[in-house]
Amino acid sequence: MLEAGGAAEVPLFDEYSFSPHSGGAMRSFLFFSFLNPLGDGVIGVCRRCGTTGFGRPLSNSGRASGSNFVVAVAGMACVAAFLAVLPAVGLGADDSVAEPVVAAAADAGVTATGYRPNVMSNEQMVEKLWTGADTVWVLICAFLVFFMNLGFGCVETGFARSKNCVNILSKNFIVFAATSFAFWLLGWDLMFGSGDGAWIGNSGTWMVGGFDPAFDNSPLMGDKYKGVYGAISWTHVPLYAKFFFQLVFAGTAATIVSGAVAERIKYHSFIIFCFVMAIAIYPVVGHWIWGFGYLAKVWNFWDFAGCSVVHSVGGWAALTGAIILGPRIGKYSSNGKTNAIPGHNMTAAFIGTLVLWFGWFGFNAGSTMGVAGDGGALASLVVVNTNAAAAAATLTATLTAWLLLGKPDIGMTLNGCLAGLVGITASAAYTSVPCAFLIGGIAGVLVIFSVLFFDKIRVDDPVGATSVHLVCGIFGTLCVGLFTTTDLSTTVLSTPFGTADAGGPTAGLFFGGGTKQLIAQLIGVLMVGAYVVPVSAIAWLLIKALVGLRVSPQEEIEGLDIHEHGNEAYHGFVMVRNE
Secondary structure (H helix, E strand, O other): OEOOOOOEOOOEEOHHHOOHHHOOHHHHHHHHHHHHHHOOOEEEEEOOOOOEEEEOOOOOOOOOOOOHHHHHHHHHHHHHHHHHOHHHHOOOOOHHHHHHHHHHHHHOOEEOOEEOOOOOOHHHHHHHHHHHHHHHHHHHHHHHHHHHHHHHHHHHHHHOOHHHHHHHHHHHHHHHHHHHHHHHHHHHHHHHOOOOOOOOOOOOOOOOOOOOHHHEOOOOOHHHOOEOOHHHOOOOOOHHHHHHHHHHHHHHHHHHHHHHOOOOEOHHHHHHHHHHHHHHHHHHHHHHHOOOOHHHHHHOOOOOOOHHHHHHHHHHHHHHHHHHHOOOOOOEOOOOOEOOOOOOOHHHHHHHHHHHHHHHHHHHHHHHOOOOOOOOHHHHHHHHHHHHHHHHHHHHHHHHHHHHHOOOOHHHHHHHHHHHHHHHOOOOOOOOHHHHHHHHHHHHHHHHHHHHHHHHOOOOOOOOHHHHHHHHHHHHHHHHHHHOOOOOOOOEEEEOOEEEEOOOOOOOHHHOOOOHHHHHHHHHHHHHHHHHHHHHHHHHHHHHHHOOOEOOHHHHHHOHHHHHHOOOOOOOOOOOOOO
16 A cells, blocks of 8 residues: 555554554553464554554454454454453553653654654665675674584594593683684774775774774775775675674684694693784784785785685694694604594584584675675575585595595594685685585695695694695685686675775686786785794794793693693593503
8 A cells, every 4th residue: 555655554543453542552562462473464553642563454344354353363362361460560551651652653743644654765775674684694604603613612622532622622612702802802903994005904993993983884885984994895784793703703713723732732821822813913914815905905815705814824823833832742753653643532523524514604605795785696606615615525535535544534534524615715706616626626635635744744733723724725725816717806896885896806827817816826825824923933932931831741641621620521431541
């Protein structure tokens, strides 16, 4: 129904169609909420006072239409007893409630003959729905990435020994808490603050813009954006949606380190390093790439969802930590032999990997930061590419381990899946599904040889974090320069909220683009390593000098659970140890 001028007509109810006068404003709205699930409930306005609510308008004949009349009567009978007791608890008719409602309705333009609401235009409604859809998408994907903390905890716990289970779970739990505070306090502003082509963000503030809304006018974007976070103004979701999505990525980078230093690092030393990661390491590299800093502006370096920003950063920091800590007792013999130290629970490792595979759909597809503009087309491609790479890597890693080790090792299979997920992360939005299968297949082989290589040079990584995240992160970063299917460098995003020059990588080497993008990706790989390795090494060495880094040999042999935390993961179980 339309009135003159195109505005939607609002049904008018009398007391027989459940107006607020059937028992007071509170009673009426409760009644409306009970009836609405019956179907074809609408928002209506009372003829007498203008109060709006959910109701069930009568047909022109004054009756409820069809068989719904029986359902409506049954619903009223069920609710009647409830309504009858409301006055006894002070929720009956109350003029102090009704009179302000009447006054407000009169101010809104309600007359005795009808109600003309002050509704939004179609354009305003579309903008609200567009922003709402994209915001919900970004937040749900951020929740999936947050859920990956469970996956990391289970994988690391499963690959470690039972005597260190509590320690590992506690590290994987507290790492996100530490990152949340540090990234909110300073990390976000260092990463996304003003500074095109710069080495560090410089917003002039902290605590995500402090408490002054003048620092950001999101969700406006592009040419309509006003604020100090222009580097991430290509998306039109609210500021805190942007922040939370980036926060869970920062937490992931710090979590990667935990696996490589497992079973011999002091608990408090690891926590200190998490703060360093969230303030001095991750945001700096993040600004170069996602904050439109040096690598992005000068070299047109691209990393869609974090092969370098998240995985390589975490991998380089993990590698330096593992080297400075040294191997676990008994891992390497004096004659150069590598001794296997099996994990205690492959069930936990399996569950963790499956959780990570699931969460990676949010990790990669969520990096679109919206679905309304193209109807979810790009996000759908990213999801399929992500799954394709993981599937291919799982198969190739299993086959490679089978051929090299004589058995289809479950640990290698699980790490193969993660290698494929890491490998596709940088190019998931830029390549095709066949290329995603190829990228994943190569990553699955690469991770097996990498694990064996690090053991050969006596770098003890209990979970293979350096092989999965560093080696395959570097490989995935280079894949942008190889497998990008078309030139995206002139991409422009145009929405009702503004127009942004989004840009993108040029076509890859295998698609006629030459070596330009590949060289840019290689420069980025080298620069990330050149920064993260010395900074993280300095941090590890300072922590070692000031508070200590490694537990004592006795504590390591007896287990960190008892010595660091005073409890056990499997209290009461009889554990047979062969250390």
